[in-house]
Amino acid sequence: MPSFDEVLKEAGEFGRFQKRVFFLLCQTGVTFSFLFTSVVFLGQAPGNYWCRIPGAAELSERCGWSLEEEQNFTVLPLRLGNRSSSGECERLDVAWDASVSCASPLAHYSNGSVGNLPLTPCHDNWVYKQRHSSIVSEYNLVCSNAWMLDLSQAILNLGFLIGAFTLGYAADRYGRILIYLLSCLGVGICGIIVAFAPNFTVFLIFRFLQGVFGKGTWMTCYVIVTEIVGSDQRIVGIVIQMFFTLGIMILPGIAYLVPTWQGIQLAISLPNFLFLLYYWVVPESPRWLLTRKKGEKALKIMHNIAKHNGKYLSPHYSEITISNEEVSNPSFLDLVRTPQMRRNTLILMYAWFTSALVYQGLVMRLGIVGGNLYLDFFISGAVELPAALLILVTIDRIGRRLPFGIGNIVAGIACLITAFLPEDIPWLKTTVATLGRLGITMAFEIVYLVNTELYPTTLRNFGVSLCSSLCDLGGIIAPFLLFRLAAVWLELPLIIFSILAVVCGLLVFLLPETKGISLPETVEDVEQLS
Numbered sequence: 001m002p003s004f005d006e007v008l009k010e011a012g013e014f015g016r017f018q019k020r021v022f023f024l025l026c027q028t029g030v031t032f033s034f035l036f037t038s039v040v041f042l043g044q045a046p047g048n049y050w051c052r053i054p055g056a057a058e059l060s061e062r063c064g065w066s067l068e069e070e071q072n073f074t075v076l077p078l079r080l081g082n083r084s085s086s087g088e089c090e091r092l093d094v095a096w097d098a099s100v101s102c103a104s105p106l107a108h109y110s111n112g113s114v115g116n117l118p119l120t121p122c123h124d125n126w127v128y129k130q131r132h133s134s135i136v137s138e139y140n141l142v143c144s145n146a147w148m149l150d151l152s153q154a155i156l157n158l159g160f161l162i163g164a165f166t167l168g169y170a171a172d173r174y175g176r177i178l179i180y181l182l183s184c185l186g187v188g189i190c191g192i193i194v195a196f197a198p199n200f201t202v203f204l205i206f207r208f209l210q211g212v213f214g215k216g217t218w219m220t221c222y223v224i225v226t227e228i229v230g231s232d233q234r235i236v237g238i239v240i241q242m243f244f245t246l247g248i249m250i251l252p253g254i255a256y257l258v259p260t261w262q263g264i265q266l267a268i269s270l271p272n273f274l275f276l277l278y279y280w281v282v283p284e285s286p287r288w289l290l291t292r293k294k295g296e297k298a299l300k301i302m303h304n305i306a307k308h309n310g311k312y313l314s315p316h317y318s319e320i321t322i323s324n325e326e327v328s329n330p331s332f333l334d335l336v337r338t339p340q341m342r343r344n345t346l347i348l349m350y351a352w353f354t355s356a357l358v359y360q361g362l363v364m365r366l367g368i369v370g371g372n373l374y375l376d377f378f379i380s381g382a383v384e385l386p387a388a389l390l391i392l393v394t395i396d397r398i399g400r401r402l403p404f405g406i407g408n409i410v411a412g413i414a415c416l417i418t419a420f421l422p423e424d425i426p427w428l429k430t431t432v433a434t435l436g437r438l439g440i441t442m443a444f445e446i447v448y449l450v451n452t453e454l455y456p457t458t459l460r461n462f463g464v465s466l467c468s469s470l471c472d473l474g475g476i477i478a479p480f481l482l483f484r485l486a487a488v489w490l491e492l493p494l495i496i497f498s499i500l501a502v503v504c505g506l507l508v509f510l511l512p513e514t515k516g517i518s519l520p521e522t523v524e525d526v527e528q529l530s
Contacts, residue, residue: 004290004298005230005518007313011302013230015309021228021282022236025221026243028184028275032218033247034254034268035187035210039156040377041255041264043149044134049142050075050088051122055096063102067129089143093120134261139200148200154476155204159211161472167216168465176224176285176461177278183216184275191269195262210269217272219468223461226452227287227519228305235395237449242388248381252374287519291458332466334459340512340527344454347507348447348467351408354504355444356474358411358497361482362437383434387441399515400450401508407442408505414439415498419491440501453514454529456522 012018050071060070074091121144128137136142141149163183171179190210197203226237251268258264283305286298306313336342387407394403414436421429448468455463485492512529520526 004287004521007299007302008228008230010311010313011306012309012311014236015305015311017305017308018229020308022225022239024278024282025225026240027271028217028221029240029243030247030250031187031268031271031275032214033244034251035156035214036244037248037251038264038268039149039153040373041251042135042261043141043152044136044373046128046130046133046137046142049126049128049137051091052125052127053091053094053096054125055100059096059100059102065102067127070127088126089122090119091122093118130259133259135203138261139203141200150479152204152207153479155208156211157472157475159208160215160475161469162208163212163215164219164465164469164472166212168219168462171216171220171223171461171465172288172459176220176227176288177282178284179216180220180224180282181276181279183213183220184272184278186210186213187217188269188272191265191272195265195269215465215472217275219461219465222448223452223464224282224285226449227285227457227460228283235392235449237452238388238391238395238445241445241448242385245381245384245388248384249378251381252377256374287457287521291521334523335455335463335466338523338527340529341523344511344526345463345467347511348451348454349470350507351404351443351447351504352451352467353470353474354408354500355440355447356471357478357481358415358440358501359437359444360475360478361493361497362411362415362433362440383437384441387438388445390438391442391445395446395449396515399513400446400453401511401513404443404446404450404511405505405508407439407446408501408508409439411436411439411443412498412501412505415494415501419494419498436497443501443504450511450514453517453519454511454526456520456526458522460519 051074052070053074056070056074059065065073123144124140126137126140126142130137135152136149139145139148167179167183187210190206190213193206194203194210197206222237222240225240229236254267255264258267283301284297286301289295289298289301303313334341335345391403414432418429418433418436421432423429448464451464451467452460481496482493485496514529517529520529
């Protein structure tokens, strides 16, 4: 009986059929990047807001004040008497009632000296010029509540983490395409509920669930693409990540054209329903079917692939070699039971953690340096394109391991140099830090490919999902690590990033090279990789 790779070669390793499926699934990268980075626009700081004095709304209506006039009566007195308050997080400790004059509402309380009026912290009743422009103004995530905006992104990353475990396991047990379609449905439904959440608690719950399902779409589409192409074509996984970058570049355009956060949330969530149409055009992974002892279904799909590719499968291909490995429900022990699998798993988990921590740390450190938020965000996405192009140029010529290791080491050295460059040459610091981001972006994109190639079919989706969950852990830790250490010394986070990245680069050289080899079908295949 022929092996699956022999049948795939005859049916076409990257023919018209695979190209169509590949292009369709690449769109998932765009929508996932929307979800991943949308907090930048959903959580924009409101431009102009202040804390309203109790009774001010009724008085404003009675006196016919505009918002600007109410703001002048409320905020300007705070700046008298050498006060530095802006009126955003504290207000005058008074309450306006029917006895207050429209012409001079504070005269009743001040006894001629407005500057001596006491202040009190503001806990609610903020006034925003644009109420629905962002979740910050919608749910009052300002002043003492500002940490809740960070919580919303941490909750999303927690959703990614849970999704990696639960849906990665489900995809290995129940099938790639089923879990992909259910995840797309989940992202769309949860996205709509998030847009119309009546309070912040409901917002957080369904943002968490959107993260769970979002990770399901991203991981399963990546595995499907990798499993239906030949070993020489698996760099298509890198191209999927170029679509992730494309999404980062498209998002500011959407945010610029749509004035409310609800509109942005719907615009980035609704496209997921279109992916449900893939039920009729994207087949189940034949590799996965073989591991579940469903050889007839796998062969039928292979005949269909051959037909669309203009090829013809030989009549003697009536059966395909099925993995002799007993199919069981995958667990973490399966990933560390044998020496090579254990080594690969531990190194890959560290690589995922480091890539996410350093990548997000560098992005947050560079930040948006003033000017036009939309243009700056677009440019920050465009910086990532050269990384993908470098990978495409090098990965089939010199292999996976060398650019993977060098990307980490370059990022580490760049972080170290940036930390000790003098402040009076900011252009040089920014340039070297950008080089570091280029290096860690390369490493981040290659780890997806290498992770997929180092696990057998029976454990591939679970292995990729489990290892990549460390990416989400790194994403949760990154802001805390960055801001806590920067409070001690501004450049201290860069020193930590440098150590993590260089160690990762050295460990990567202990992994086997996977250039040009067939995807391993069993644990025994992985153990034989040198």
